[in-house]
Amino acid sequence: MRRGKSTSWSxxxxxxxxxxxxxEEYGGGGVGLSELLIVIExxxxxxxxxxxxxxxxxICGSILAAHGSAQMKADWLPGIADGTKKMAFGLTEPDAGFNSHNVTTTARRDGDGWVISGGKYFISAIDEADAVLIVARDQDFVGNSRSPLSMFWCPPMPPG
Known part of the structure; x- marks a missing residue:
C-alpha cells in the first residue's frame, strides 16, 4: 500500500x-488476538x-474459528480473512446496552430452523455486513437459572 493511494477493506x-x-488453514496468520491488537494500533x-x-x-471471526461448524468455518473464515466478507455482531439492545447478562432477545426452535424475537440497536457495520452474528437466549431452555446465550448467523436485514 503506497502513500497517497486510497486503500479499501479488501x-x-x-x-x-x-x-x-x-x-492459517482459512487464510489467517495463525497467531493470537494480541498480535491483531498490534496491527490495529x-x-x-x-x-x-x-x-x-x-x-x-x-469478534465474529474468532467466535466462528472457535465454535463454528466445519461448514460455517469453510464458508466464512476465508472471506473474512481476505476481506471479501464482513460480519456484524448483534449484541446491543435498548434495555441491555452491551451487557450480555441483560440480553432479552430470544430464540426458539421452529421446525428445522429458529425464530428470533427481540430488538437490537446500534449494531456497528450492519450497513456494510454480509451477515450478522446475533446473541439471543434459548427460549426453550429449562433450568434453574437464566437461559443460556446462543449465537445465530443471520442476513443483516432479514424480512420481518
Whole structure:
C-alpha cells in the first residue's frame, strides 16, 4: 500500500492485516488476538482506525474459528480473512446496552430452523455486513437459572 493511494477493506485483507489471529488453514496468520491488537494500533497510529477489524475478524471471526461448524468455518473464515466478507455482531439492545447478562432477545426452535424475537440497536457495520452474528437466549431452555446465550448467523436485514 503506497502513500497517497486510497486503500479499501479488501486491500487490508489481501495484505493479511486484519486476519492475523484466524487459523492459517482459512487464510489467517495463525497467531493470537494480541498480535491483531498490534496491527490495529499501528494502523490507527497512521490515521487508519478500523473499527470493523474489531468487529468482523476479531469478534465474529474468532467466535466462528472457535465454535463454528466445519461448514460455517469453510464458508466464512476465508472471506473474512481476505476481506471479501464482513460480519456484524448483534449484541446491543435498548434495555441491555452491551451487557450480555441483560440480553432479552430470544430464540426458539421452529421446525428445522429458529425464530428470533427481540430488538437490537446500534449494531456497528450492519450497513456494510454480509451477515450478522446475533446473541439471543434459548427460549426453550429449562433450568434453574437464566437461559443460556446462543449465537445465530443471520442476513443483516432479514424480512420481518
Amino acid at each position: 486491500d487490508f485483507g489481501q495484505a493479511g492485516l486484519h486476519c492475523v489471529q484466524l487459523p 499501528e494502523l490507527a497510529a497512521k490515521g487508519i482506525p478500523l473499527l470493523l477489524t474489531v468487529i468482523s475478524p476479531a
